Amino acid sequence: MASAATAWGQLGAHLRETQLLGSIQSTLYWDQNTRMPSAGASWRGEQLTLLATQLHARQSSAAYADLLAAARQHWNSAERCPEQGRNLDLLEQDLQRQQSLDPALVAALAQAKADGYDRWQQARSASDFSLFAPALQTLIDLRQEQAKQLDEPRSCWETLAQPFEPDLRLERLEALFAPLRQRLPELVAQACTRPRPRSADWDLEESSQQDLCDELLGAWGRNPAITCMARSPHPFSITLGPADYRITTRVVPGQPLSCFLATAHEWGHSLYEQGLPDQSHQWFAWPLGQATSMAVHESQSLFWENRVARSRPFAEQWWKRFAQVGAPFSGAQDMWQAMNPMAPGLNRVEADELSYGLHILIRTDLEISLLEQGLEVKDLPDEWNRRYEELLGVRPMNDAEGCLQDVHWSEGLFGYFPSYLLGHLISAQLSEAMAVSIGQPEHHVREGSLDTVLHWLREHVHGIGRAMNAEQLVEKVSARQLSAQPFLDYIESKLDNRGKW
Amino acid sequence: MASAATAWGQLGAHLRETQLLGSIQSTLYWDQNTRMPSAGASWRGEQLTLLATQLHARQSSAAYADLLAAARQHWNSAERCPEQGRNLDLLEQDLQRQQSLDPALVAALAQAKADGYDRWQQARSASDFSLFAPALQTLIDLRQEQAKQLDEPRSCWETLAQPFEPDLRLERLEALFAPLRQRLPELVAQACTRPRPRSADWDLEESSQQDLCDELLGAWGRNPAITCMARSPHPFSITLGPADYRITTRVVPGQPLSCFLATAHEWGHSLYEQGLPDQSHQWFAWPLGQATSMAVHESQSLFWENRVARSRPFAEQWWKRFAQVGAPFSGAQDMWQAMNPMAPGLNRVEADELSYGLHILIRTDLEISLLEQGLEVKDLPDEWNRRYEELLGVRPMNDAEGCLQDVHWSEGLFGYFPSYLLGHLISAQLSEAMAVSIGQPEHHVREGSLDTVLHWLREHVHGIGRAMNAEQLVEKVSARQLSAQPFLDYIESKLDNRGKW
Numbered sequence A, B: 001m002a003s004a005a006t007a008w009g010q011l012g013a014h015l016r017e018t019q020l021l022g023s024i025q026s027t028l029y030w031d032q033n034t035r036m037p038s039a040g041a042s043w044r045g046e047q048l049t050l051l052a053t054q055l056h057a058r059q060s061s062a063a064y065a066d067l068l069a070a071a072r073q074h075w076n077s078a079e080r081c082p083e084q085g086r087n088l089d090l091l092e093q094d095l096q097r098q099q100s101l102d103p104a105l106v107a108a109l110a111q112a113k114a115d116g117y118d119r120w121q122q123a124r125s126a127s128d129f130s131l132f133a134p135a136l137q138t139l140i141d142l143r144q145e146q147a148k149q150l151d152e153p154r155s156c157w158e159t160l161a162q163p164f165e166p167d168l169r170l171e172r173l174e175a176l177f178a179p180l181r182q183r184l185p186e187l188v189a190q191a192c193t194r195p196r197p198r199s200a201d202w203d204l205e206e207s208s209q210q211d212l213c214d215e216l217l218g219a220w221g222r223n224p225a226i227t228c229m230a231r232s233p234h235p236f237s238i239t240l241g242p243a244d245y246r247i248t249t250r251v252v253p254g255q256p257l258s259c260f261l262a263t264a265h266e267w268g269h270s271l272y273e274q275g276l277p278d279q280s281h282q283w284f285a286w287p288l289g290q291a292t293s294m295a296v297h298e299s300q301s302l303f304w305e306n307r308v309a310r311s312r313p314f315a316e317q318w319w320k321r322f323a324q325v326g327a328p329f330s331g332a333q334d335m336w337q338a339m340n341p342m343a344p345g346l347n348r349v350e351a352d353e354l355s356y357g358l359h360i361l362i363r364t365d366l367e368i369s370l371l372e373q374g375l376e377v378k379d380l381p382d383e384w385n386r387r388y389e390e391l392l393g394v395r396p397m398n399d400a401e402g403c404l405q406d407v408h409w410s411e412g413l414f415g416y417f418p419s420y421l422l423g424h425l426i427s428a429q430l431s432e433a434m435a436v437s438i439g440q441p442e443h444h445v446r447e448g449s450l451d452t453v454l455h456w457l458r459e460h461v462h463g464i465g466r467a468m469n470a471e472q473l474v475e476k477v478s479a480r481q482l483s484a485q486p487f488l489d490y491i492e493s494k495l496d497n498r499g500k501w
Helices: A004-034 A038-060 A062-077 A082-100 A103-126 A129-150 A156-161 A170-193 A206-219 A258-274 A294-309 A312-324 A332-339 A353-372 A377-392 A417-438 A441-447 A450-460 A470-478 A485-496 B004-034 B038-060 B062-077 B082-100 B103-126 B129-150 B156-161 B170-193 B206-219 B258-274 B294-309 B312-324 B332-339 B353-372 B377-392 B417-438 B441-447 B450-460 B470-478 B485-496
Strands: A227-231 A237-241 A244-249 B227-231 B237-241 B244-249
Touching (some): A004 A038, A004 A237, A004 A244, A004 B038, A038 A062, A038 A103, A038 B004, A038 B237, A082 A129, A129 A353, A206 A227, A206 A258, A237 B038, A244 A258, A244 B038, A258 A294, A294 A417, A294 A441, A294 A450, A294 A470, A353 A377, A353 A417, A353 A485, A417 A441, A417 A450, A417 A470, A417 A485, A441 A450, B004 B227, B004 B244, B038 B062, B038 B082, B038 B103, B082 B129, B103 B129, B129 B156, B129 B353, B129 B377, B156 B353, B170 B417, B170 B485, B227 B258, B237 B258, B244 B258, B258 B294, B258 B450, B294 B441, B294 B470, B353 B377, B353 B485, B417 B470
Parallel strands (some): A227 A244, B227 B244
Antiparallel strands (some): A237 A244, B237 B244
16 A cells, blocks of 8 residues: 555646646637637637547546545545545545546537537627527537436536536525525616616727726736736636636627726636635645635625625726726716616626626526426527516517527536526625625725735635535625525615615 | 558547647647746646647557558558658658657656746846756757657757758758858948948837738738737747637837738748648648748748838838838838848847848857857857857847847757748749749739739648658759859849849
């Protein structure tokens, strides 16, 4: 039997190499979305398929299983370090999953994701769902097959949601979302009846938007030696190495605040990644050094987007800067109102905090229907439009602004959408805990003490990694179970205070 | 014995996967040079080392050797298609080389290249050669070891030059360069005595330079679906897939034409890659679908930079556009003179056609001395400066504008520099052949019939791939052996005509 040091060392070396390969995959993804010319898509799809196959082979190999077993044996026999125990639990769970999958399915999925993304882009620019439908059907079939092969005591949708939201059950999700299903439509209806100041259409120069984003991240402490920014059709944040963090933003014509808010949002994601534990160099490769769930990730991006950038004190500090480059703001209130329209629209990414949840309820219901309840792909656009009319009172004019607007399904990501809304709930509940501990986030925005806020987040959220799952983390920080109440309280108070500037 | 179709099919599939991995490596390189934040260098180095190790294992494996042997057996027995025969020759040669190398050396080299590049950047920004010297010594040691392991009937430098300039011998190189060693210093001295119109210092806005580059490539038929442009510290061209061609350029303060000429230059490289044979999808992965040598590559970039963009008719067409954005041109002659200063400087990349060769003679001699003749690393800066003074009559003020100016040695590229000068010779000799066949390139610039020029290059140069080596290609196209004479004739005529506008 190898010594404990050898067993852990060999396992660590294996994980490190896996992480190297995984981060190469991420680099290809980054390039694909920021710079790759369109005709490069097919070769890139083959590259990604090759890497996915290699990664799956590494993560399911007998050699790796032996390394893991040896480390577990040492842990059982002597050193019961709880953190390494948690690492082993997570690694064993993932090994079990990877070993359940047929390599042919892994390759087919990688290829279908690349094809799906490519077809979705074409379908969206032609606003024609039928161009994408066959690819979506393939992805659904493959994902259903994946869930079958994984053979967990979970429903198909639940099984697919695990990589994003570990331990989430549909029943729990429904319980968390029930108050939102009831209250959000009421609040939207209420907000729509209130008089709203008319705002003329306006826009900002692309270069001004870029400058404002640079200033924002400068003010928020960006270190250019470890971070960079680019443009992509859909903003995202990605980590390519232990000292290589990247975000993208985009400029949307006619939506002069979109780029700025997307930057704030993605920077929140990046701050979470930048704050993940790194006590030893291996943490980047070990599970505990990774994000615990997409909902927690989203709670961090939403914090900086909504609690900071959409706050009143932020508008007080920034409105003049926006006015300088052409925004029609004669005071902070104008900026705050532009940041918080509180009016339902068709677009999820540009939605305000009030109607955002309704977008997610629609998508969540639809993907569960597609995967588990027999909704046919061809019926998706009608079903989508019907629900938008019902819940938000608006109806898409075409597929591009309807069911083709989001990228996720084109990459076979099912089970991902709820994380966005859970992120709102978590952000609100963490913010309450923060308020008790160090004072309201808005107070720190006013005082210019955002470093205090960041320090608190680093300590209570970022630095935890995967030591706890999302709900355990929230419970530890806020001393109560996750619920929709803090979010509803926050949003109702924001609505109430709207008139009392 | 497998059927012929199977043998070729399996070999083709293996090569395709190798090419996928190789192009992933290229994507990492592209990202490293265009976008990666500086602190990402160390992890990137590990990624590149991992890929280099994997690639070497694939390219030297017994399984691959068997595939190649089976294909050769079929070729010997029946189908003596000469093109596939050439493919096999080149593959066997490369297999032999890869099998000679110790995997540990391959990994050490990849890591040393990443380290060397990183240290060189630091040394250059501090203008302190001593920061880079240990890394350079390591690279020299490893490359000498590589040449020893390859054990070819060639000198160390010759062995290392093979991947760039197949079949090149030092003796032949010296014979080709001898007339340049004699004539270039005379021409430089002569050019310096002539009166030159004084030109005030001027510059162009970065955005204007970018616009001019976009217009240039638009005029030269760039297809954005398969090409993209970015910025990097050193301009380069790279192919990431069979439909994914990329170039970079840079803006140099105080050198308002640098960005434009670098774009023209890199576009010439890219056109060569875009024109490589692709009769079957496999050509991208087979040797014949690749560039035959760096010198031929360079001849193509130099053609578009020098024969087109630095020509008189080009200045006639473009000077007003430059004047519009602030260039002090009152006529085409001003632009032509700014494009062709004919004055020696310290910087290779910004050098004109006249003094360019002297830069290369210095570097070639120095790297041969370092590898084969016992020049010590610590003596490099002094030796560099001495030769600059001797050959070009200028002396670097510091290491940054001296021996640290080029990237190549920092990546362990020895044997590469002569290709640049051979490219000048090849470009001139091919241009003579073109003139005989379809008329002077300058004529086509004037007539706006650059598509005719491109068509000729596609047919006679690009489409040949590696079917011939550089000298064979030149001999076939021009019906005589490669020599320095066409280049000297061209440059002397350009000098003579300077006064006769």
